Amino acid sequence: xxxxxxxxxxxxxxxxxxxxxxxxxxxxxxxxxxxxxxxxxxxxxxxxxxxxxxxxxxxxxxxxxxxxxxxxxxxxxxxxxxxxxxxxxxxxxxxxxxxxxxxxxxxxxxxxxxxxxxxxxxxxxxxxxxxxxxxxxxxxxxxxxxxxxxxxxxxxxxxxxxxxxxxxxxxxxxxxxxxxxxxxxxxxxxxxxxxxxxxxxxxxxxxxxxxxxxxxxxxxxxxxxxx
Amino acid sequence: xxxxxxxxxxxxxxxxxxxxxxxxxxxxxxxxxxxxxxxxxxxxxxxxxxxxxxxxxxxxxxxxxxxxxxxxxxxxx
Numbered sequence: 001x002x003x004x005x006x007x008x009x010x011x012x013x014x015x016x017x018x019x020x021x022x023x024x025x026x027x028x029x030x031x032x033x034x035x036x037x038x039x040x041x042x043x044x045x046x047x048x049x050x051x052x053x054x055x056x057x058x059x060x061x062x063x064x065x066x067x068x069x070x071x072x073x074x075x076x077x078x079x080x081x082x083x084x085x086x087x088x089x090x091x092x093x094x095x096x097x098x099x100x101x102x103x104x105x106x107x108x109x110x111x112x113x114x115x116x117x118x119x120x121x122x123x124x125x126x127x128x129x130x131x132x133x134x135x136x137x138x139x140x141x142x143x144x145x146x147x148x149x150x151x152x153x154x155x156x157x158x159x160x161x162x163x164x165x166x167x168x169x170x171x172x173x174x175x176x177x178x179x180x181x182x183x184x185x186x187x188x189x190x191x192x193x194x195x196x197x198x199x200x201x202x203x204x205x206x207x208x209x210x211x212x213x214x215x216x217x218x219x220x221x222x223x224x225x226x227x
Numbered sequence: 228x229x230x231x232x233x234x235x236x237x238x239x240x241x242x243x244x245x246x247x248x249x250x251x252x253x254x255x256x257x258x259x260x261x262x263x264x265x266x267x268x269x270x271x272x273x274x275x276x277x278x279x280x281x282x283x284x285x286x287x288x289x290x291x292x293x294x295x296x297x298x299x300x301x302x303x304x
Contacts, residue, residue: 041304125304150301153236169284170300171275179303212284214298216235219245223235223296225279 015097016053024202025053029099031201032056034117036109036133038089039063040181041147042123043075044190045197046089049121050097052198057093058103058117061085072183109133121197122147123190125179127170134159134166143200147193150179152218154189157227158196158208164227169212185217228253230260230291235298241270251291258287260295274299 086104137144
């Protein structure tokens with residue numbers, strides 16, 4: 001008869017069986033990933049990284065769940081309206097993968113005390129916060145995966161102290177507007193961001209350094225722009 | 228000179244096409260394409276248009292190639 005402990009071990013072994021040849025599970029387990037913003041992009045990213053077995057996810061968000069979030073923010077349901085996003089997200093992610101340690105940080109990215117992390121992934125929804133996140137990452141000499149989405153379109157790039165800065169990509173600060181977003185587009189872009197993080201952690205593949213990957217779902221095409 | 232312009236994102240919806248070929252004076256710069264497009268499509272006038280030529284990110288003072296891609300910078304999440 002199996003003890004609860006041995007059940008847990010079997011579960012652990014089987015959980016990652018179908019990615020065994022793709023990633024270094026030990027490196028993922030040791031990694032600490034900051035997800036800045038746990039809304040549309042951030043929720044999908046957190047889900048992907050939790051399922052992949054990232055050891056520690058640090059979630060930062062200042063908002064509560066709103067009904068207008070529910071068309072694209074995969075971690076939340078109607079029952080979660082008015083609750084703090086980081087609290088709900090942490091609970092959902094622990095159910096998705098109990099092996100992942102979740103650290104919830106409630107507040108603006110530049111006004112909270114952040115623990116150490118190995119890489120930051122962009123789940124933010126405005127340019128100013130992205131510039132703040134990039135500065136935090138450059139000061140700590142850790143990479144930052146930029147991602148944004150709007151309508152049927154998204155873009156992703158891998159930034160660190162050896163690459164072009166975000167200000168060279170985004171030359172003008174855009175006016176904040178109510179952006180139209182579909183969950184399907186968010187999922188594509190978030191998947192690309194999560195995969196960049198996994199590649200970096202596992203030292204696999206070719207990162208999007210000095211490259212901006214643009215996805216245009218409306219026309220059904222990708223474009224790579226050398227930066 | 229003839230230049231093939233590829234549209235991305237909401238620019239496809241604004242122009243109603245994924246690409247078109249336009250005619251400009253020889254020696255035209257990226258800026259000339261942007262000005263041409265803003266004149267032809269009034270809805271582009273309020274947009275900041277980013278550009279790449281032969282897959283390389285370029286600014287408005289850079290020279291053109293036979294093809295140029297135009298796209299918006301987006302900020303949602």
